[in-house]
Amino acid sequence: MARRLTTDSQIDQFISRVIGEANHHAPQVVTVIKPLSDAVRRRLNLLIDRVEVYERNGKLARTCWVTVEGNRYVFRYDY
Numbered sequence: 001m002a003r004r005l006t007t008d009s010q011i012d013q014f015i016s017r018v019i020g021e022a023n024h025h026a027p028q029v030v031t032v033i034k035p036l037s038d039a040v041r042r043r044l045n046l047l048i049d050r051v052e053v054y055e056r057n058g059k060l061a062r063t064c065w066v067t068v069e070g071n072r073y074v075f076r077y078d079y
Contacts, residue, residue: 002052002065011041014053018062018077025079033077040075043068 005011015037022029044051044066054063062077 001055003055003060005051005053006046008041008046011037011051014060014064017060021062022077022079029077036075040066040068040073 005014015033019030019033022033049069050065050067052065054061064075066073066075
């Protein structure tokens, strides 16, 4: 099930969690996730755009859907 993130703080927490979990498998993932996140967030207007993250059994997974200006994108980290 997807859960909508509606604040910058929620988005920051999600990104930090993904980077933290990836760090022991792929320590360089931060060099991709952080700039990508920054680029997306510069275009993101939380009043009209959507950020949703996949939640399984009450736990957030590493899949994020972002709708910006009517276009939906998916970002996923898997190892």
